[in-house]
Amino acid sequence: MKCAIVLGTRPEIIKFSPIIRELERVGLDYFVLHTGQHYSYNMDKVFFEQLALRDAKSNLDVGSGSHGKQTGKMLDGIEQVLMQEKPDVVLVEGDTNTVLAGALAAAKLNIKVRHVEAGLRSYDRSMPEEINRVLADHCSSFLFAPTEKSKAILLHEGIAKNRVYMVGNTVVDAVAQNLEIARSKNHVLENFGLESGKFLLATVHRQENVDDAKRFAGIIGGLQKVQAEFGVPLIYPIHPRAEKQLQEFGLDPSGLRLVDPLDYLDFLTLESNAKLVLTDSGGVQEETCILGVPCVTLRDNTERPETLDVGSNMLAGADPGRILEAAALMVGKNGWKNPFGDGKTAARIVEILKRELA
Numbered sequence: 538m539k540c541a542i543v544l545g546t547r548p549e550i551i552k553f554s555p556i557i558r559e560l561e562r563v564g565l566d567y568f569v570l571h572t573g574q575h576y577s578y579n580m581d582k583v584f585f586e587q588l589a590l591r592d593a594k595s596n597l598d599v600g601s602g603s604h605g606k607q608t609g610k611m612l613d614g615i616e617q618v619l620m621q622e623k624p625d626v627v628l629v630e631g632d633t634n635t636v637l638a639g640a641l642a643a644a645k646l647n648i649k650v651r652h653v654e655a656g657l658r659s660y661d662r663s664m665p666e667e668i669n670r671v672l673a674d675h676c677s678s679f680l681f682a683p684t685e686k687s688k689a690i691l692l693h694e695g696i697a698k699n700r701v702y703m704v705g706n707t708v709v710d711a712v713a714q715n716l717e718i719a720r721s722k723n724h725v726l727e728n729f730g731l732e733s734g735k736f737l738l739a740t741v742h743r744q745e746n747v748d749d750a751k752r753f754a755g756i757i758g759g760l761q762k763v764q765a766e767f768g769v770p771l772i773y774p775i776h777p778r779a780e781k782q783l784q785e786f787g788l789d790p791s792g793l794r795l796v797d798p799l800d801y802l803d804f805l806t807l808e809s810n811a812k813l814v815l816t817d818s819g820g821v822q823e824e825t826c827i828l829g830v831p832c833v834t835l836r837d838n839t840e841r842p843e844t845l846d847v848g849s850n851m852l853a854g855a856d857p858g859r860i861l862e863a864a865a866l867m868v869g870k871n872g873w874k875n876p877f878g879d880g881k882t883a884a885r886i887v888e889i890l891k892r893e894l895a
Contacts, residue, residue: 705878759860
């Protein structure tokens with residue numbers, strides 16, 4: 538029996554890492570197919586090396602492009618690999634174009650699809666990720682929901698109860714396992730001259746933010762206001778696409794400390810030591826909640842409402858005044874209960890796979 542793991546972005550590598558380790562531990566046959574959605578596999582190899590994961594068996598290196606072009610190239614490439622390898626089950630995770638292409642390719646070949654982190658909804662159909670996660674959920678055979686709320690969403694959409702498992706979120710497993718690795722190897726605070734609890738961290742990369750001149754300008758202005766208010770460094774690891782848009786729109790990021798994209802262990806170390814994190818990333822909303830670090834989300838909605846419910850996170854949109862107000866309210870908050878599970882999600886998922894494949 539064979540399991541295929543289809544991934545293509547760094548967050549997917551991170552969230553799949555506990556499942557891959559568990560597959561190794563129990564001796565289930567698997568392989569990794571890397572689409573190269575965000576970066577080439579060669580650029581992502583450092584993630585596999587740092588996290589001590591087996592190399593991808595196949596890589597498509599599709600690169601960037603329009604949603605249709607990118608998804609089409611991945612659909613074709615994934616189908617060819619699946620036809621050659623003949624796995625019994627395909628695992629996808631999250632809401633990327635890779636997830637949609639992987640789920641569709643497998644479903645059309647009558648290969649069982651298992652969607653990890655199923656049932657998330659922002660209810661904003663203008664977001665490509667929302668389309669991806671809805672379609673992936675509805676063409677999957679079994680769905681691994683991270684919370685009771687996401688399970689309820691799937692059942693409300695008419696998915697049969699016996700196809701939905703509430704297992705928790707592998708991000709909890711990943712943070713615990715990978716933070717331990719980071720602490721034993723990492724010197725990023727010293728390298729950047731930072732002290733724990735005395736800096737801010739920001740990430741802005743989503744299409745709806747960085748491709749919209751007004752929204753991106755508002756977010757940059759908001760980050761500058763926050764930095765000036767608290768008087769500590771604000772570190773912004775900037776994605777090449779966001780940096781290009783920053784220049785194209787003529788935005789001045791003075792006061793912000795822009796740095797090159799960080800590897801996962803460096804970012805996790807900064808994240809766990811930050812005074813406050815400001816982000817438009819769904820995964821970062823989860824990680825900060827688990828780490829006990831307050832978060833402000835630079836979006837008008839979120840598919841992680843659990844973070845709002847427990848008080849670890851606040852929505853601020855792209856208005857500079859709202860961003861500053863939210864930051865002032867969130868700084869110093871802590872003590873919430875982690876809603877994403879107990880760190881044993883990967884073991885639950887692999888146990889279910891074992892029962893199926895047996």
